[in-house]
Amino acid sequence: MVPKKKTSIVTFRINHDYEKALRKLAEEKKITLNTLANQIIGDYVDLNRYMEKFGTVVISKEGFETMLNALDEKELAKIGSSIGGKVPKEFILFRWKEITIENFAQFIKMYFDHCGYGRSDIEVNESSSSFSIRHDLGWKGSVFLKSFMDAAVQSTLGRPCEDIVSENSLVVRFRI
Incomplete structure (x- = not known):
């Protein structure tokens, strides 16, 4: 049996325009809004915050x-x-x-x-x-x-x- 990843329920508010854009993007990618939000948050936690702190220029x-x-x-x-x-x-x-x-x-x-x-x-x-x-x-x-x-x-x-x-x-x- 494969152990499930632990998840948490988090509630927060976002700008209405961001919500519309995220829903559209999730639909285009054929994934749920929840999956998209996890990917975006994961990218920030795992990568972007370190790239910013390290001084990486894009x-x-x-x-x-x-x-x-x-x-x-x-x-x-x-x-x-x-x-x-x-x-x-x-x-x-x-x-x-x-x-x-x-x-x-x-x-x-x-x-x-x-x-x-x-x-x-x-x-x-x-x-x-x-x-x-x-x-x-x-x-x-x-x-x-x-x-x-x-x-x-x-x-x-x-x-x-x-x-x-x-x-x-x-x-x-x-x-x-």
Whole structure:
């Protein structure tokens, strides 16, 4: 038997226009208003409040692509390595207070989803980990993300990486 998650009944007031918009969104997603409210609150509790406290800046995809295209590949790799060498470890310690492969995987999923770097698929087993990333940022996006991921894995987990890079995707593998 699978234990049920504990829930609480909470009553509060919201602006009528927000209620209408939430009901419409729930209907479009084909989920209940309750499920949508739980997702929104969960996103804030699990992610957004930490991103705000950590000082994460969100930029439009178009703005990010413009910056990528303005830099040469060598500079992009340098920037990706610099960010990847600092941010993941600091954020993981800030959010979870402990460096583990599970917390690293959660960080990558959260960070990529929130910052719009792309979609990630993560496989972790006893001996290795694979992070597959699909994005729409072109070759220069792949250069940046490869450098970011390699530095993130090295500085946070102390592991060297093997990479497969293409125009809009990247696979990063490392031994645990």
